[in-house]
Amino acid sequence: MNPLKIGCHISVAKGLEHAVRRALELGAESFQVFTKNPRGLRPKKVDYDDAEKGVALMQKHDITLVCHTPYITNLSTPKPDLQEVTIRSIVEDLHIAEAYGAIGAVVHCGKHVGEGEEYGTNRMIETLDLILDQYEGPVKLLLENTAGQGSELGLSIDDLMKIRGASKHPDKIGFCFDTCHSFAAGQWNLESFGELVKQMEHSGYLQQLAAIHFNDSKAPFDSKKDRHEKIGQGEIGSEALAKFLTCDQFQHLPVILETPVNDEQEYAEEMVYLHELRS
Ligand SMILES: [Zn+2]
Ligand SMILES: [Zn+2]
Incomplete structure (x- = not known):
């Protein structure tokens, strides 16, 4: 394990190999990159030569990569054209993640979007099926829990x-657990970590x-707002967050910061x- x-x-703007070198410089044991521009769905041309070099470097240094798909897809969209675009984009993301050697x-x-939770959930399952019908590779699609902002679904483990x-x-299908989203969704805090x-x-x-x-979270517990903060400077606090780092159940996982920074450094x-x- x-x-x-x-x-x-x-950032993967300068290619995967460059991103791996950056991760090594920063002292990262794992890292995350976007599969493509996070605010767009434009298809991306993957530089397979660069990807191969990046993967070799990751293997050499035993670094784990997780990919993140663009934010603007909506797995529950009621609109057929948007659903089609979402499916096409995420299938492509899975292939890019595979070329990058990502675990998920x-x-x-x-x-x-106003259609109600039941509709949204069923539509999300339908879209996931249509995506995964088209992908047979090793990369898992990792569902991330949300803060419950607006009409977001997927707040609770259940x-x-x-x-x-x-x-x-x-x-x-696997999962990615976001500590800030879950706290803002009212799902956990220092007292309820064990639960x-x-x-x-x-x-x-x-x-x-x-x-x-x-x-960490800029927004309070159960605020349903997705506002990341640096570790120890937000509403969750370092005592509660440290529990994830020391808990036996999480010792096999990549733990990836998405806290606000002006510079990756x-x-x-x-x-x-x-x-x-x-420690
Ligand atoms: Zn996240
Ligand atoms: Zn977030």
Whole structure:
């Protein structure tokens, strides 16, 4: 089993090999990149030569990569044309993630946009099935829990497990747990950390958990607002967050910072802080 690997989000604008070198410079043991521009769905041309070099470098240094798909897809969209674009884009993201040697491609849960939770959930399952009908590779689609902002679905462990369970392809679906989103969704805090872990274990979620997005929250508990903050400077606090780093159940996972920075270089210091919190 892999050890817990502390890492951060890194730009892939200059290619994968460059991103891996950057990760190494910053002291990351894992990292995350976007499959393409996070605010667009334009198809991306992958430089396979660069990808191959990047993957070799990752293997040499035992670095784990997680990919993140663009934010603007909506797995629950009622509009047929938008659903089609979402499917095409995420299938492509899975192939890019595969070329990059990533363990998974993170996707946000759907937004029901006024159609109601039941409709939104069913539509999300349908879209997931249509995506996964078209992908047979090793990369898992990792559903990320949301803060419940607006009409976002997928706040609780139970809801996420229901979606996976109702899919035709549960074996192709895993999870990415975002500490900030879950806190803002009112799902856990310092007092209820133990209960959260128990729930993850009993529901079977933990076995499918492939990555942790490690973020403090600017917005208060149960505020349903997605506002990341640097570790120890937000409403969750370092005592509560450190529990993830020391808890036995998470010792095999990449733990990736998506905290606000002006420059990636700031992550180097924050990762040192995480190693301190861990020991
Ligand atoms: Zn996240
Ligand atoms: Zn977020």
